[in-house]
Amino acid sequence: MKVGSSLFGSTSSGFQWVADRVWKVEHAFERANATGVKAKSARTRIFAILLGMSTAYVALMVFAGKASLFNSPSQIAAMTGQAGARAQIVDRNGELLATDVNDYDLFVDPTDMTAADRDYVRGALQQIFPQLAPDLLDKAFKFRGRTLLVNMMAAADRDRILNYGLPGVTFEAQRVRAYPLGTTGAFYIGMTKKAGEGMSGVEKAFQTDIVNGAAANQPVQVAMDLRVQGALENELRAMAVDTQSAGATGIVTNVRTGEVLAMASWPEFDLNKPGNYAETFKRNHAAVDRYEVGSIFKVVSLAIGLDTGTASLNSTYDVSQPLVIGTRKIHDMHNKAPLYSLEDVFIQSSNIGTSRVALNAGLEAVTRYYDALGLFRHADIELPEPAGPIVYPRDPKQWSQLTLAQSAFGQGMAITPLSYAEAAGAVLNGGCLRPLTIKKYDGKPLTCNRVFKPQTSETMLELMRENVLKGTGGRANAPGLRVGGKTGSAQKPARGGYDPTNLISSFAAVFPTDGPVDGDRYLVQIMFDSPHGSPMSNGGRLGGAVAAPVAGRVIDRIAPMLGVARKEDKFTTPQWDKAPIQASEDVTGEDH
Numbered sequence: 407m408k409v410g411s412s413l414f415g416s417t418s419s420g421f422q423w424v425a426d427r428v429w430k431v432e433h434a435f436e437r438a439n440a441t442g443v444k445a446k447s448a449r450t451r452i453f454a455i456l457l458g459m460s461t462a463y464v465a466l467m468v469f470a471g472k473a474s475l476f477n478s479p480s481q482i483a484a485m486t487g488q489a490g491a492r493a494q495i496v497d498r499n500g501e502l503l504a505t506d507v508n509d510y511d512l513f514v515d516p517t518d519m520t521a522a523d524r525d526y527v528r529g530a531l532q533q534i535f536p537q538l539a540p541d542l543l544d545k546a547f548k549f550r551g552r553t554l555l556v557n558m559m560a561a562a563d564r565d566r567i568l569n570y571g572l573p574g575v576t577f578e579a580q581r582v583r584a585y586p587l588g589t590t591g592a593f594y595i596g597m598t599k600k601a602g603e604g605m606s607g608v609e610k611a612f613q614t615d616i617v618n619g620a621a622a623n624q625p626v627q628v629a630m631d632l633r634v635q636g637a638l639e640n641e642l643r644a645m646a647v648d649t650q651s652a653g654a655t656g657i658v659t660n661v662r663t664g665e666v667l668a669m670a671s672w673p674e675f676d677l678n679k680p681g682n683y684a685e686t687f688k689r690n691h692a693a694v695d696r697y698e699v700g701s702i703f704k705v706v707s708l709a710i711g712l713d714t715g716t717a718s719l720n721s722t723y724d725v726s727q728p729l730v731i732g733t734r735k736i737h738d739m740h741n742k743a744p745l746y747s748l749e750d751v752f753i754q755s756s757n758i759g760t761s762r763v764a765l766n767a768g769l770e771a772v773t774r775y776y777d778a779l780g781l782f783r784h785a786d787i788e789l790p791e792p793a794g795p796i797v798y799p800r801d802p803k804q805w806s807q808l809t810l811a812q813s814a815f816g817q818g819m820a821i822t823p824l825s826y827a828e829a830a831g832a833v834l835n836g837g838c839l840r841p842l843t844i845k846k847y848d849g850k851p852l853t854c855n856r857v858f859k860p861q862t863s864e865t866m867l868e869l870m871r872e873n874v875l876k877g878t879g880g881r882a883n884a885p886g887l888r889v890g891g892k893t894g895s896a897q898k899p900a901r902g903g904y905d906p907t908n909l910i911s912s913f914a915a916v917f918p919t920d921g922p923v924d925g926d927r928y929l930v931q932i933m934f935d936s937p938h939g940s941p942m943s944n945g946g947r948l949g950g951a952v953a954a955p956v957a958g959r960v961i962d963r964i965a966p967m968l969g970v971a972r973k974e975d976k977f978t979t980p981q982w983d984k985a986p987i988q989a990s991e992d993v994t995g996e997d998h
Contacts, residue, residue, distance in 0.1 A: 490581060490602040493619025495595060495609075497632040498667075498846045502586055503595050504609070504677075506620070508579040510564040512556040516547045518574035527572050531555065534567060558582070583609075585677035591635050593671045593690040594628075594844070597680055606690070608844055611788040629665035629846045634658055637963040638668040641956045642932065646672045649937035649952055655692040655823045656956070657931045658964070661831040661916070662924065663847040664840035666787070667968075669693075669824075693791040696820035697933065700896025700949070700994045701755045702914040703816030703826070705866065708752055709833045710775045711763040713862045721748045723759040731808045736761050736815075739993065752869045753877035755893065757815045757994065764814035765807065772810055773802035778857045779832055779839060785824035786841035796820040816896055817994045826914070827931050834867065834916050836860045836924040863923050871919040882915050882954040884962040886972030891915035891957060893949035896994045898936070908936040909993070913953035917961050918970055928968060930957045948993070 495504040514531070516524055528547055532538060535556060546553035564577055583598045596607015604610035612626055619626050638656045646654040654672040659665060671691040675683040689695070711717030726744035728735040738758045743750070751759030764772050776782060782802070784792040797819050799805060805813075812818040824842060832839040837858030870890025873879045879891040894912040897904035912933040921927070932953040939945040943952045965972070 491620040492583060492598070492602055492609075492616045493623075494625040495612075495616070496625045496627050497630045497635075498627065499631065499633075500625075500627070501632045503591060503628070503630070503632070504583060504585050506581050507584040508561060509557075509582045510559045510561065510577040510579055511554055512559055512564075512567070513552045513576045513578065514546050514555050515552040515574045515576065517550055520573075523573050527574060530570060530572055531575075534570075552576070587632075588676045588678055589674045590639060591630060591632070592675055592677045593692065594630055594635065594666075594669045595677065597677060597688075606791060607789065610790050611844065627846050629667060629844050630669075631667045631964075631967065633967045634964045635668040635670070637967075638930075638960050639670045639672075639674070641959045641963075642670050642672055643674070645937075645942055645952060645956050646934065648940040648942040649934065649947070650940070651934045651937040653691050653695070653935035655695075655931075655933045656960070657692055657823055657827050657929070658960070659827055659831060659842065659929045659931075660847075661835040661840075661927050661929050663852065663926075664828075664831065664843050665847050666827075666842055666844050667928075690791050691933075691935070692823045693785070693789055694793050694822065696793060696796050696822055697910050697935075698817050698820050698896050698899065698994070699823075699826055699912060699933075700816040700894035700910060701757075702830075702892045702894035702912050702931075702949075704752060704755065704760050704814070705833055705870070705892050705914060706775075706779065706829055707760050707764055707772075707814040708748065708869065709858055709862050709866050710772055711748075711767050712865055713775070713837075713858045714767045714771050716766040716768075716771075717748055717763050719748050719865065721763075722746065723748075723751055723756070723762045725751075725756050725758040729758045729761050729811065731811055732806075734808055736811060749869060749872060752892070753873050755878055760815045761811035764810055769802075769805055769807070769810050772814070773805065775857065776802070776813075778855075779829040781819070781821060781825060781829055785822060785828050787824060787828075788844050789824075792824050793822055795822075795825065815994050816894060820899075823931060823933055827929060830914055830929055830931070832857045834863060834927060834929060836863045838924075860923050867916065867919040867923070870916055878950045879913065879915075879954050881950060882913060882958040882961070884917070884958050884965070886975055887961055887965050887970060888918040888920050888973065888975075889915055889958065889961055890917070890919040891954065893954060894994075895948040895950075906993075909947060910935060911937050911947060911949040911952045913949050913957045915954075915957040915961060917965070926968075928961075928964075928970075930960055932956045932960075 492506055494502060496502055514527070519527060524547055528543055532543060538555065542555070546555060567575070581602070583602065585595065594607055596609035597605050598609050599605050604613045604616065608628055609616065615626050638658055642654050642656045656668070656670040657666065658668040660667060669692050671689070673687045675687040680688060708717065722745045724744065725738055725741050725746050728737045736757055738756050740754065742754065746754065746756055746759050750756070751763065780786055781795060782797065784794040799809070809818060828839070828842050837856050837860055838854035839857045840852065840855070867890055870892060871888060874883050874889050874891050878893040882891045883889055892914050894910070896910045897906055898908040898910060910933060912931070915930040917928055934952050937943070937947045937952045939947050942955070946952065
């Protein structure tokens with residue numbers, strides 16, 4: 407590939423241009439005098455030429471100044487032959503995620519070889535590229551001109567071949583996008599088209615910034631922490647493979663700022679070799695797939711009850727009998743007492759109790775909160791992929807009491823993991839709904855779109871901590887890190903109802919649960935699609951056995967990276983594998 411030169415050249419080259427012309431004019435005078443041409447006539451012609459050249463040069467300089475002052479970097483890039491160039495993408499700590507590199511096409515031209523060279527070069531190429539078809543080589547060496555033999559060759563391979571000194575072998579460079587870490591962060595970073603335009607992830611979301619950054623030689627920095635991303639992917643992958651899950655997602659956010667520090671989806675694919683994978687491998691489950699998330703939604707439902715004042719820690723709920731609404735019955739699978747406190751409802755993951763919390767708050771109030779939390783639209787984030795919810799009826803004004811009751815325990819409304827993360831963030835950060843962002847937080851004051859009172863967040867953090875200490879989330883506990891959370895195990899919708907053999911098993915973790923309610927705090931959201939019991943899950947397939955241990959391991963690894971200090975507690979060893987789950991989970995699905 408030819409190296410693009412500057413549109414107007416350097417200042418020194420401009421002065422050189424003028425000097426060359428002055429030299430020619432001076433010698434024109436000498437020639438005029440030597441040949442006896444009348445000086446006046448010669449001077450007139452030479453003056454006219456000099457004036458024309460000066461005018462052209464001034465016009466050129468004016469055009470250059472206008473271009474530099476008024477054109478955007480992307481326009482300048484296009485004029486200077488840099489169209490298609492893209493800036494580097496780096497994580498919040500400056501680690502390289504994506505960059506432009508040159509790949510090379512290899513050409514062979516037998517007319518540049520002697521007869522003796524041709525056999526030698528042909529043999530060398532066959533040895534270097536054993537995959538080359540012999541008939542392709544035959545055709546190339548019979549053709550009188552250049553023939554493309556190998557395309558998209560890495561620079562290291564080109565350098566190795568240059569060492570052979572083969573006559574008639576040449577290379578042409580072409581700019582390509584390269585991802586040094588391959589599969590790591592693939593769904594977060596995204597891909598580009600062949601022409602260089604972004605088509606997913608950061609590459610598409612920040613298309614303009616990336617093009618302008620290339621012209622200004624400035625990288626584009628994102629919110630991802632590569633260390634957190636790596637830990638999340640590593641733990642998610644291990645459990646997904648062990649449980650033979652159909653898919654899995656993981657998200658880590660700072661609930662104070664809305665920054666998405668990590669986002670993973672499984673199965674994975676290599677950004678450098680997307681053509682080697684089926685489309686299902688390139689699907690960002692966290693942004694695109696909608697799930698009935700099950701009991702992790704109770705975090706939102708109980709927060710609404712508390713915030714409206716229709717529920718408190720002193721409230722009690724009759725869970726002795728199924729809740730009958732019309733022709734449907736809502737069951738609990740594991741009632742331990744006829745009356746539950748609000749804490750019992752959360753820790754025992756009672757579907758009946760949670761439905762009663764929502765019914766007491768009322769349809770109008772609950773749907774107003776859902777709307778304020780963005781649950782009736784797609785997640786508010788710069789990424790282009792997020793899908794909107796699946797809700798029926800679509801108009802909340804047409805919801806029935808049954809729709810309200812079922813939605814409270816995560817059934818009947820399908821949302822993306824990103825949408826859940828956005829809504830849960832408002833529950834956990836002091837009550838402010840903040841858009842999720844893949845941009846690194848710049849330190850400017852954050853605005854608050856208030857949904858909940860700060861006291862509501864404080865109470866929910868306490869309940870989530872209690873659930874890890876003595877409820878369904880015990881296997882998420884990371885020693886000293888004050889982890890809170892909620893499990894979810896939802897039967898997947900199927901023709902005619904729900905499929906009890908396929909679950910969405912999830913865990914929504916938060917840490918630390920102490921400290922200022924509006925301080926830095928982190929949500930770790932883990933979901934598995936249709937897991938099977940396995941050694942890593944101790945044979946279980948519910949959220950407490952599959953997703954909670956992953957959340958705990960991730961938190962244990964990333965806390966030092968995020969500056970969260972450990973405090974002494976009674977847990978000196980991780981509880982991920984063998985800690986008893988103190989309360990049995992309720993599965994949401996048919997008649998549950």
